[in-house]
Amino acid sequence: MNPDSIRTGSRVPHGGETDRDLLDFSANTNPRTPDGVGDVYAAALEESRRYPDDDYPDYRAAAAAFVGCDPARVIPTPGGLAAIRLAMEAALEPGDEVLVPYPSFGEYAREVELQGAEPRFVRYDDLFEMGPTVLEACALAVVCTPNNPTGDAVDPDTLEAFAARCADADTTLLVDEAFLGFTDRPSAAEFERENVVVARSLTKLFGLPGLRAGFAVASGERRDALATARRAWSLGTPAARVGAHCLRQAEFVRDTRARVALERERMRDALGERFDVHESDAPYLLCDVGDRDVATVIDDARAAGVAIRDATTFRALDSHVRVAVKDRGANDRLLAALGVRNREDANGETE
Incomplete structure (x- = not known):
């Protein structure tokens, strides 16, 4: 490591919410851990x-x-x-x-x-x-x-x-x-x-x-x-x-992949009604909020008890947020915090 570079370097912002009262969608970690x-x-x-x-x-x-x-x-x-x-x-x-x-x-x-x-x-x-x-x-x-x-x-x-x-x-x-x-x-x-x-x-x-x-x-x-x-x-x-x-834990990995894929598509469809949502193979979705103010979107979600990632810290992204994909109940809370309604099927249950 170069000593001169250390002296002129700086830290990089990351997701991860320290307020335990908030539901954290700013970090892309599995909400579940393997048994044992x-x-x-x-x-x-x-x-x-x-x-x-x-x-x-x-x-x-x-x-x-x-x-x-x-x-x-x-x-x-x-x-x-x-x-x-x-x-x-x-x-x-x-x-x-x-x-x-x-x-x-x-x-x-x-x-x-x-x-x-x-x-x-x-x-x-x-x-x-x-x-x-x-x-x-x-x-x-x-x-x-x-x-x-x-x-x-x-x-x-x-x-x-x-x-x-x-x-x-x-x-x-x-x-x-x-x-x-x-x-x-x-x-x-x-x-x-x-x-x-x-x-x-x-x-x-x-x-x-x-x-x-x-x-x-x-x-x-x-x-x-x-x-x-x-x-x-x-x-x-x-x-x-x-x-x-x-x-x-092969079964845990298989179950995680299936759950994330299902929930990611459901969230992408719902979020797409309000934002431009990037296709993803990962446990997160990048959302372009358009002409909305990113800070306001983040603050409104936070006021509803949900932390999301300010993606404007990434190079070349100036109107984006990133949200993790978690369990269905938590994901529904995120959608509500972002002002997105779940569509209901004929039985009145969320799709």
């Missing part, structure tokens, strides 16, 4: 009197099975953002250029700048059309799939073709799959390309943002570099044990 988490955590807390096994064999095995790779390729990290930083620390030097999509997660540009490198911004929709002239000038390119905040998921064939072009240009490709678990799309970990690093988070899918568990996946010499650079004991025992437990 409490018991696993309690047992792990007792075992925390010892240092964890720094190899994390059980956690790595669970993570590898989840994304479809060899456990040796998994590098445990305290959250997906830690995997992103680790990948950038290992790949970047001061003065390097990095291809960063927008609108997308604000931490990418911040992490690039903290390394003393320079973000080269490109519209997310144009990212996968970049050719050798652009890629050869960049030490690293970032992809978020599904993208935050738009919810666009990249077609696997498109992503693999882009990874191949990055390899030809000697460009590292960092694929952030923080929300990919909400879809049935395969992980880029299956590419097994040495120029590709995958970052995964357990925060969103398993509803445990405070646990701080994630991992990176890499191959060959790049995997070796990340494994060497990783901090010792990078996961606490509770995070490692609970994380491994969650990653093996």
